[in-house]
Amino acid sequence: MRLNLTLAVLSFAALAATAPLPIHSHNDYTRNVPLMDALDNSVTSIEADLWLKDGQLYVAHTEGDINKSITFTSLYVQPILDIIEGRKASPIKLSVENPLQLLIDFKSDGNASYGPILAALEPLRSAGHLTTFKDGVLKQGAVTAIGSGNTPLAKVLAASPRDLFFDAPLATLTSTPPAPGVDWSKELSPLASVDFGSVNGVLGTIYTGIFGTVTSDVHDKIVKQIQEAHAKGVKTRYWDAPNKEKLYIELLHDGSDWLNTDHLTTVRNIVLANS
Ligand SMILES: *[C@@H]1O[C@H](CO)[C@@H](O)[C@H](O)[C@H]1NC(C)=O
Ligand SMILES: *[C@@H]1O[C@H](CO)[C@@H](O)[C@H](O)[C@H]1NC(C)=O
Numbered sequence: 284m285r286l287n288l289t290l291a292v293l294s295f296a297a298l299a300a301t302a303p304l305p306i307h308s309h310n311d312y313t314r315n316v317p318l319m320d321a322l323d324n325s326v327t328s329i330e331a332d333l334w335l336k337d338g339q340l341y342v343a344h345t346e347g348d349i350n351k352s353i354t355f356t357s358l359y360v361q362p363i364l365d366i367i368e369g370r371k372a373s374p375i376k377l378s379v380e381n382p383l384q385l386l387i388d389f390k391s392d393g394n395a396s397y398g399p400i401l402a403a404l405e406p407l408r409s410a411g412h413l414t415t416f417k418d419g420v421l422k423q424g425a426v427t428a429i430g431s432g433n434t435p436l437a438k439v440l441a442a443s444p445r446d447l448f449f450d451a452p453l454a455t456l457t458s459t460p461p462a463p464g465v466d467w468s469k470e471l472s473p474l475a476s477v478d479f480g481s482v483n484g485v486l487g488t489i490y491t492g493i494f495g496t497v498t499s500d501v502h503d504k505i506v507k508q509i510q511e512a513h514a515k516g517v518k519t520r521y522w523d524a525p526n527k528e529k530l531y532i533e534l535l536h537d538g539s540d541w542l543n544t545d546h547l548t549t550v551r552n553i554v555l556a557n558s
Contacts, residue, residue, distance in 0.1 A: 303327040303381055304554050307520055307541040312342045314547070317358055322366075322375050324547040328384035331359055332432075333400060335391040340403050346390070355403050359385065364406050367425045377425045382414065384474070384541075385428045386450065393433035401447060404428055408446055416470045417444035429474050436461060440471065451475035453519055454482065457511050469516035474541070477508070479524035488525075495529035502537070509538045532557050 304325045311329035314320040321329050333355055334341045340355040363383060365371035377383045389396050407413050407426055414427040424446075430439065431450035439449040440462055451472035452459070460466055467475070480488055487501050497505070505521075512519045518540035524530055531542050531553045544550045 303375060304551055305535070305539075305541055306547065306550050306554060307384070307386070307543045308547060309522065309543050309545050310344065312353070312358060313344070313545070317342075318362055319373070320547060322373050324551045325375065326547055326551070327375060327377070327381060328386065328541050329359075330386040330388060330431075331355065332388045332390050333396065335396045335399055338399070340396075340399055343390075355400075356406075360403055360406055363426060364410065364412070367407075367412055368410070379423050379425055381425075382423060383426050385426055386431055386474070387428060387434070387447070388431045389433040391433070393435040394438070396433070397435050397438050397447075400430070404447065413446040414448075414473075415444050415446045416448075421470050427473055429472075431476065440465065445470075448473055451517060453477035453508055453512060453521075456508070456515065456517070467515050467517060469518075472517055474520060475512050475517045476520040476522055476543075479521040482508070482521065491525055491527065491530060495525075495527035496533050497530070502533070505534070505537050505539070513538070528553055 302325060306326045307328040308314065308321040308326050309330055310332065311317050311321055312331055318329060331342050332344055334343055334346055334349055336349060341349045342353050342355055342358050343349045362371055366373040367377045375381055387400060404413060412425040414424040415422050428446060429448045429450050434449055436449055439445065439447060449472050451467050453475035454477045456467050456475055461471060482504060483491060483497060483501055487498060490498055509519050520541040520543050521534060521539060522543045524543065526546055531550055534542055535554060535557055542550055
């Protein structure tokens with residue numbers, strides 16, 4: 284009986300491995316095996332913190348953590364290209380149908396990093412794998428690259444063609460346009476994000492700490508933000524939310540598109556049990 288149950292769970296997991304889940308691997312490079320732990324858990328949205336130093340792009344949490352053998356190219360660009368082109372095994376074959384959302388958190392100066400980051404994406408670009416907005420048409424690729432952190436909005440806005448997008452500020456999506464006369468859209472920002480604490484507030488944070496969920500006011504605020512984003516075709520992500528099962532379920536049921544987490548297997552199980 285026990286064995287049968289285990290086998291059933293295993294085969295369910297094996298099946299589910301091919302269907303991407305609405306989960307985002309926050310600071311993915313801190314997982315045991317960057318990129319692959321995410322894909323093993325059916326997670327197709329990942330985030331890397333990038334530092335420009337001496338002309339090289341390193342993946343690290345702080346500048347002091349830089350390890351010269353861990354570059355953006357070695358940790359992400361090359362393995363991603365190898366998976367798409369079938370040279371590297373993966374439980375999810377990344378493709379236009381099953382794309383990877385690659386969130387690039389610009390940690391160093393935005394304007395100085397922009398050119399080098401675009402250049403680092405060139406192997407994916409030249410092979411035609413990047414989602415691209417060109418001549419008014421958004422063409423889905425196997426990889427959608429989105430800049431957050433210090434990403435220079437003006438440069439992303441001016442880019443044509445555009446294949447590095449901008450993580451929009453979810454809380455001010457309807458009040459503050461990206462530029463005069465321009466509106467937020469999926470062609471500029473496939474994703475909009477906000478610090479969960481800023482939505483939940485000080486009392487809300489205490490409430491969530493006790494009950495694991497949010498007050499009805501905060502619930503209404505979240506639903507409104509998600510609806511406003513969806514009306515523009517933009518997907519949503521709340522980051523730095525407490526790691527509470529009820530809160531993941533709340534965000535899932537409220538329609539938030541990406542559950543931000545450092546706990547991939549836990550959240551995978553929550554999503555599978557609650558979708
Ligand atoms: C730097 O990264 C390499 C490759 O992952 C690893 O073998 C090495 O131990 C790391 N060096 C330090 C100082 O952490
Ligand atoms: C990039 O440079 C412009 C012009 O100097 C400046 O207004 C903007 O804030 C800079 N952006 C970032 C993200 O550093």
